Amino acid sequence: xxxxxxxxxxxxxxxxxxxxxxxxxxxxxxxxxxxxxxxxxxxxxxxxxxxxxxxxxxxxxxxxxxxxxxxxxxxxxxxxxxxxxxxxxxxxxxxxxxxxxxxxxxxxxxxxx
Amino acid sequence: xxxxxxxxxxxxxxxxxxxxxxxxxxxxxxxxxxxxxxxxxxxxxxxxxxxxxxxxxxxxxxxxxxxxxxxxxxxxxxxxxxxxxxxxxxxxxxxxxxxxxxxxxxxxxxxxxxxx
Numbered sequence: 001x002x003x004x005x006x007x008x009x010x011x012x013x014x015x016x017x018x019x020x021x022x023x024x025x026x027x028x029x030x031x032x033x034x035x036x037x038x039x040x041x042x043x044x045x046x047x048x049x050x051x052x053x054x055x056x057x058x059x060x061x062x063x064x065x066x067x068x069x070x071x072x073x074x075x076x077x078x079x080x081x082x083x084x085x086x087x088x089x090x091x092x093x094x095x096x097x098x099x100x101x102x103x104x105x106x107x108x109x110x111x112x113x
Numbered sequence: 114x115x116x117x118x119x120x121x122x123x124x125x126x127x128x129x130x131x132x133x134x135x136x137x138x139x140x141x142x143x144x145x146x147x148x149x150x151x152x153x154x155x156x157x158x159x160x161x162x163x164x165x166x167x168x169x170x171x172x173x174x175x176x177x178x179x180x181x182x183x184x185x186x187x188x189x190x191x192x193x194x195x196x197x198x199x200x201x202x203x204x205x206x207x208x209x210x211x212x213x214x215x216x217x218x219x220x221x222x223x224x225x226x227x228x229x
């Protein structure tokens with residue numbers, strides 16, 4: 001069965017510093033991978049997705065993620081964090097051919113001044 | 114509409130009552146999903162519709178949960194004889210594609226259900 005692990009429950013980053021959120025997945029074939037962001041009381045907003053091709057994908061709000069098959073990872077990065085980036089971030093995997101998403105437990109990002 | 118709309122935003126019910134949660138997907142979106150998000154957890158899949166057909170209901174936790182999408186647009190998630198463990202945020206998502214994973218899902222803001 002597919003699974004997603006986000007090992008960091010909370011991360012605190014200073015405003016302007018770089019960010020990396022970790023995501024590891026377990027899936028037998030080539031996965032479809034996603035990062036979503038959720039602000040309090042809101043639904044999930046898609047940041048970026050990986051289906052195939054270039055392993056470095058660019059998303060909205062200056063985020064990027066790199067797919068590493070050898071490490072079963074899809075880490076999210078941002079070079080300079082803004083206070084408005086404080087939110088919950090979810091990594092998700094979809095079974096090829098099906099749309100059901102399997103989510104990790106999320107990482108809460110706190111941004112300090 | 115511009116996005117996925119869910120109503121009500123908040124619902125408080127007494128244990129044992131029935132509740133109905135509504136989802137209005139993005140116009141023209143074929144696929145519709147329901148997820149349950151417990152406090153401090155990631156969303157968990159409940160069920161999936163392609164137009165009016167419910168193709169996957171493997172995530173529904175019990176036979177108290179029932180979902181429908183009779184005309185292939187608006188969907189309703191119904192929970193009968195609610196229990197405290199049903200307290201969660203229920204998220205609805207829609208996507209344009211038909212059974213292809215390369216269409217991203219667009220989420221509504223969810224319904225926060227509290228069972229007293």
